[in-house]
Amino acid sequence: MKKVFISYKHDDDRYVNDVRSIRSNSNHPLSFNDRSLEEAILNEYGDINRRSPADAASLPVQDKIQLLLQDSDKLVVLIGDNTHSSLWVQWEMDTFRKFRGERNILMMRLPYSNGGVPSGYNSHDIRSWSLQYLSDWINT
Template identity: 30%
Template sequence: MAHKVFVSYHHDNDQAKADYLRTQYGENNTLLDKSLDEAYEDMTDDEILAAIRTEHLKDSTVTIVLIGSETANRKWVDWEIYASLRPYGDRSRNGLLGIYLPTAGDAPARLQDNIDSGYAVTMKWENISWQLESKIDDAYDNRNKSALVKNSRKRRERNS
């Protein structure tokens, strides 16, 4: 089954992997490229979260987090995961899929919380050709497991 997928990643380091994912696998799933831009720096936290929900995640059902060397240190990645895990209006929360890139460092803490709880699904980039579809489906199916969602961690205030 095809799903609309939001991709969260460290833009400076992992843009090439995100582009490859979209060009090679975007046909079977709609991979949304609605990343945050620097204009959000002038908005309040509440305005930013509202924009993430209504402009970036609104059509998606699964969030993929590309886990590279610096992904865990990125404020916007944390906020995208946070917003993905929160249902609002008539919209359900997103499933989570973490993909460990060859350059992977630590997973973002909020993602790791959900990997540990069993809510988030993971895979290695090297297995993308044969696992991506089934892992997206697994993440989508986990949306019904609300008891496993861990989203109480304080949001990152800055990049490190």
Template identity: 25%
Template structure:
């Protein structure tokens, strides 16, 4: 049975995330993500992707969309790169996923959150929100990730 998993990541790790996207194509599970960007049309009519800041008024619609995805996802995986610990969106996603799932799983929500270090980022600092809301971090190991996704599901 396919399990829906929300993937949280820092935009600066886009190339690494593309490698993850390749791996998820081999999985039987459904991976959801939101890039926290919006399109802005410039004066010449071209589209430009803008990284929306969490405190930007325009981020409300993005936050609401992410919450809807959380409702459909059983697990959250945070892809940890060198700058992920500084990303306000990642912190927000972990904290809000935890809060939502803890209301349903009372004290067991942390079992559904896992950080996975991106390849070559094994010594990266994990986001603070993961310190008490996640089990052991995974190294870059797609098989271990698959095994974790299937645990307790």
């Protein structure tokens, strides 16, 4: 069974359910590492850690996400209007690339979006929104 990690800016989470719908086909052998962390990582004050990946305080969050990325065969990046500015999407892409390379990363532009890609991925193809293409790509 293939495992897919979905990286996206949380402003665009309404499209994640569309991606998950691929799984409703009983002949489709895949699962998603598509959830936020099951339990939030809290700081020393008991608040949710919302630090950037560059902040040492975010290491517990990185550790948990890195395990999900290592366990994934493919990475789907949903490109919305502000994805290019998400430090966490950038970090997830960079981290996944170390494990599986760029050919296992698909960037898919959300409908009605004109947003750009995270730094370092400008030469990577961005596909138009197509659940059929996504399903075919996952199976390759």
